[in-house]
Amino acid sequence: MLKSNLRLLQVSKQLVNSSKRFYASGSGSGMVKYNWEDPFDFRSQLSEEEQIVSDAVRSYCQEKLLPRVHDNFRNETHDKRIFEEMGELGLLGSTINGYGCAGTNYVTYGLTAHEVEAVDSGYRSGMSVQSSLVMHPINAFGSEDQKQRYLPGLAKGKLVGAFGLTEPNHGSDPGSMETTAKKSGKIYTLNGSKTWITNSPIADVFVVWAKNQDENGAIRGFILEKDMKGLSAPKINGKFSLRASPTGMILMDDVQVPEENMLPNVKGLKGPFSCLNNARFGIAWGALGAARSCLHTARQYTIDRKQFGVPLASNQLIQYKLADAHSEIAIGLQACLRVGRLKDEGRWAPEMVSVIKRNSAQKALNIARQCRDMLGGNGVSDEYNVIRHMVNLEAVNTYEGTHDVHSLILGRAITGIPSFVAKGQ
Structure with a gap:
């Protein structure tokens, strides 16, 4: 038996060494250089139209929204023209067909939320409410007269909901x-x-x-x-x-x-819950956009910042934190994309949205906290944006169903036992 085990060990070592030589020689099939900004080649999983829209939204957000955000956040002000700008780009009620809406799929809506929240959760919140909580119920449960009366103005951003x-x-x-x-x-x-x-x-x-x-x-x-x-x-x-x-x-x-x-075609909590599920879907994508922004800021800061004669990024603990953030964002986006595809195919369940909202919001908040810590004292200055994302994500982790409420939704799905009300009540 001992000889047999030793023989297996020798064969295993030979296979490992052969594999190392094989890949070192470049003969490995499908080997590519790792791209830290797109670790799972996320972009290749998008259609050409989805890529075009995502790129256009990113350009708008970085060129038009980012320059405004410090003033808006510091002074607690909001430029109402942002709704009209979003309307011109077709970002409001984008999944609705007709009535001046773009008629995109849900993945595109998610990509849009991701890019908007990479600038600020507040901007994405305004867009989400307009699209998922106001336009959606009018479109899904309203009369034709209500749709004609309100949706075109809301789609253009001329009306705010x-x-x-x-x-x-x-x-x-x-x-x-x-x-x-x-x-x-x-x-x-x-x-x-x-x-x-x-x-x-x-x-x-x-x-x-x-x-x-x-x-x-x-x-x-x-x-x-x-x-x-x-x-x-x-x-x-x-x-x-x-x-x-x-x-x-x-x-x-x-x-x-x-x-x-009165919305004629819905009665009971089905109506508002339908709205919330649409909004939660966008939040799951958006929160990871905020986390992405924090990661990019922390990465560049720790590369540029030198302590004890070396970049902060050369510290093992810093690299550990960056790797954690990097991994969570990459994995989270894959989950969001999968739920988006299922939603577009009509094969989704509300609990799927609870999984990604719960995961994205909590992970994004933790990432923001870690990134703020990596910036040291500068981390509390809004010039670096991370602290702004961090305090925003405290709200994102709470609204549209808290982390704990989504745990109860999933717990009910797993066990078949609801536990929203304490025993004895």
Whole structure:
């Protein structure tokens, strides 16, 4: 037995040595030089159209958005013209066919979110809300009149939209919402409040979800317009995250909404959850864009910065952190691409989106923290962008389903046992 094992060991060593000589000679089939910026040749997995759109969006983001972001973030301001610029490029409601929309696939939408968030999560948030949370429900659940009335203006960025689901007392539990709708004749009267609403201070159109008292509290969607009496959208002040994106509340005090403004083709939480799944898909791509920006900054900084006479990047610990970030981004993008393809083929499940949203948001936040640390004291200056991405990603990891809520969604799928409510309740 010992002789047999020794013989196997000798054969194994010979095979290893032969393999080394084979690849060292360049005879290995399919060997390529490793590209750290595209480790899995991601670009080759995209169609020509997807590549063209991705390149165009990257150029726009780097040339037009990046120069604005410091001022917007520092002063908590937002240039409303950005929506019109995005509209001109066909980035708003891009997966919708007709009504002035581009009609792209979901992978292209993901690529767009990735490039926009590489500049700032706030800019991507505004785009996501407009596309996934406002235009999507109007297109999916609205009447033809509603589509004709609102979608073209939203697609061009002439109208800005906001989505009202989260309430002061109900974040991860939308089924307990307190906002109500009561019908009288051909008018619905809405009362209630929504909070942490992206775009609300500058919005022209609001898609608001409320419990219809005439249908035993069934949840319905309504389209509100900014000039309706009793409707206000005050800004939330004091944010330390997503400062380049306007955030506020939606306050409704006997707001009179015509019955033709109710979304006719959906009832219950299916409506808002459909919107959230679309938004979460874009977030998964976008968060990795922010992480990519942090990685590139940390890499260049540690190469250029010298301590004790050598580049910081020559430190093993720095290379370890860079390798971790590099690997997580590459793997995460492959997962996003796969879910995008399945979504385009109509073979996706909401839990797939939970996997990538949960993974991307948490990993991106961790990457941003590590990259900030690699920059030392300079890491807290927004001149290097990493700290801005880091505080933005704190919000990204929370909204559209927290990391823990997505864990519960996946836990239910794995075990068949829901655990959203503690035992005994």
